[in-house]
Amino acid sequence: MPETTGTDDAVDRIIARDEAHSNSRVFGTAQALQDTSTVYDDGQQWDLEDRHSLRRVVGLSTELEDITEVEYRQVRMENVVLVGVYRAGTLEDAENSLQELAALAETAGSVVLDGVLQRRPNPDPATYIGxxxxxxxxxxxxxxxxxxxxADTELAPxxxxxxxxxxxxxxxxxTAVILDIFAQHAKTREGKAQVELAQLxxxxxxxxxxGDSMSRQAGGQVGAAGAGMGSRGPGETKIELDRRRIRDRMAMLRRQIRSFAPARDAKRAERSRNKIPSVAIAGYTNAGKSSLLNRLTNAGVLVENALFATLDSTVRRTETADGRVFTLADTVGFVRNLPHQLVEAFRSTLEEVASADLIxxxxxxSHPDPAGQIQTVRxxxxxxxxxxxxxxxxxNKMDLVSDDDRxxxxxxxxxxxxxxxRTGEGIAxxxxxxxxxxxxxxEEITALVPYSRxxxxxxxxxxxxxxxxxHExxxxxxxxxxxxxxxxxxRSYPA
Known part of the structure; x- marks a missing residue:
């Protein structure tokens, strides 16, 4: 049974909305996403202006496409309150997780008003918090x-x-919030297909x-429901029909995602045949992977102070100081409690990491829990x-870290x-x-290569x-x- 020693013990209010700061964000992590002092010029951002050209309006809902005719959970990011459950001794981890959820909610376009944590041994199977x-x-x-x-976990229906x-x-x-962010940020055909598959x-x-309005099994007496002969359906209820349509759509999306594999495999095989080493940049979401890629290669990929700004992997060629060519790949970021269906849907994109020579x-x-980030990514x-x-x-972001934290x-x-x-420290x-x-x-070899070759x-x-x-x-x-x-x-041209 949960502890009931009073509101202060059972519900730890980790947010206090100060009247004097009514226009500011409540969570420190979330506020960092809005703080213009943390945004800096990172080269040519080819996609950033396009992404910012369409923004959500506070107080107006944005809903996912209704692909069925039944009631389902349409994600409407507006004014939100966050809620989580923690066990004794895990309050700090729970607060970090709820702060991250606030940043996720703001990235999705909502305004976080408050947050609460409920202490209990396990989530209530009926109402999550009791x-x-x-x-x-x-x-x-x-x-x-x-x-x-x-809720700061995946709820049962x-x-x-x-x-x-x-x-x-x-x-x-x-999970619904993360899926909503992915739906907003997916740009390529493959990225959109992967997100839709995860959503379904x-x-x-x-x-x-x-209830009865969803049934296709009319049947019965004529007088009972005004139906009768000619009205008896095939026995499939409306919700069963919707489930079948979703499964068919999922099968089609899986085939579509597989169809993208040959082109990506061909590029990877070309690099492998030419023995070009590959380096994958992986890490937690908003850790600065795209910024690092731009610093190392002047790639010009989108950098935004938001979670999951990058969903589509970007591969750039660069050279070592002695002239060797290698590739750097920017990949989708990870997050704690990343929905399993997203890992599965984006498995093809994550293959870029699995095939790399170096990660x-x-x-x-500057994150309050870097050890948790490392473990999540691993x-x-x-x-x-x-x-x-x-x-x-x-x-990364060592310009924001004190000497003690270093x-x-x-x-x-x-x-x-x-x-x-941001500053270039440590890049060289x-x-x-x-x-x-x-x-x-x-193989080490010497040769006298003709000028014609x-x-x-x-x-x-x-x-x-x-x-x-x-030259000789x-x-x-x-x-x-x-x-x-x-x-x-x-060897055909010995020295």
Missing amino acids: RGKAEELKQIVDSVGADTVI SQRRALEDVIKVKVIDR EYLLPRLRGW VHVVDG DVLGEVEARAIPEIIVF LVLAGLAPKAVFVSS ELRRIVEDALPVPD GDLISQIHEEGQFLEQR AGGTFVHARVHARLAAEL
């Missing part, structure tokens, strides 16, 4: 004028309905009917079978690199460490590593490390 605390939550919702409650019956406003969960997987067990694991050094990497790939931990971070990952995409050191960690071609010199630049190069009367003398296929060609 009937009595649900009544207290209703009073909070009424007092602040909220129209949506967001029965829990959501029971909580709505008490609170009398829309209730959604963390989430929606399928949550379909609700409206640059970016961590937000858990997801394990799901896509990428844990065996060499990893470099990079603590010592704490160094204790978490002694070999980590400290960088700031990171590039050197990445270059040293790249696989080196396995400049293509071989270009291949050495792209695939190999020059140890010495000079008979051609270009090269001493280099190359892969076996290129070495076989170079």
Whole structure:
């Protein structure tokens, strides 16, 4: 049974909305998303203006497309109150999680008014926080004028309905918010298909009917319902028909996502055939992965101080100081309690990480729980079978971190690199460490390449590593490390 030692013990109010700051955000993490002092010029942002050209209007709801004719949970991000459950001794983790939920809600376009945490051994199977605390939550919702409650976990359909019956406003969960953000940010055909597949997987067990009006089994006596002969349906209820339509749509989306694989595999095979090393930038959402990619390659990809700004992987070619070519890939960020259906839907995108030669694991050094971020990312990497790939931990945003906190971070990952995409601190050191960690071609060879075979010199630049190069009367003398296929060609021109 939950503890009931009074409101202060049972419900820890972690938010206090100050009248003098009525226009500010309530959560520190959420406020950082709105703070213009944390936004800085990060090169040419090709997509940022386009994304900002259409913004949500506070107080007006934005709803997902109604793909069925039954009642389902339409996500309406308006004025929200957050609610979570924690066990004794886990209050700090619960507060960090609720602060992150506030940032998620703001990214989705809502205004966070308040947040509460309920202490109990386990969530109530009926109403998530218990009937009595649900009544207290209703009073909070009424007092602040909220129209949506967001739970900091994935609710069972029965829990959501029971909580709505008490609170009398829309209730959604963390998963619905993340899906809504993904739906807003998906841009490519593959990204949109992956998001829709995840949405349908989430929606399928949550379909609700409206009683007799949903039935296609008319049957019975003519006088009973004005039906009779000619009105008897095939026996499939309306909700069963909707479920079948959703399953058919999901099957079509899976086929569509598989159809994108050959083009991506062809590009990956081309890089593999040419022995071009690949580096994947992975990490928690909003850790600064895209900013880091722009710093390292001047890629010009979208950077926004928001969660899940990047959903579509971006691959850019760059060179080491000695001329070797390698690729850097920006990938979708992770978050704690990332819905399983999203991991499955985005598995094809995450293959970019699984096929990399090196993972640059970016961590937000200014986050209150960097250790939790690291563990979350490693858990997801394990799901896509990428844990065996060499990893470099990079603590980003160090311009926001004090000297004492730097010592704490160094204790978490002694070999980590400290960088700031904003100021450029540590970028040169990171590039050197990445270059040293790249696989080196396995064969060392000398050759005198005729001037008519400049293509071989270009291949050495792209695939190999020059140890010495000079121009002579008979051609270009090269001493280099190359892969076996290129070495076989170079042996035709002995020095």
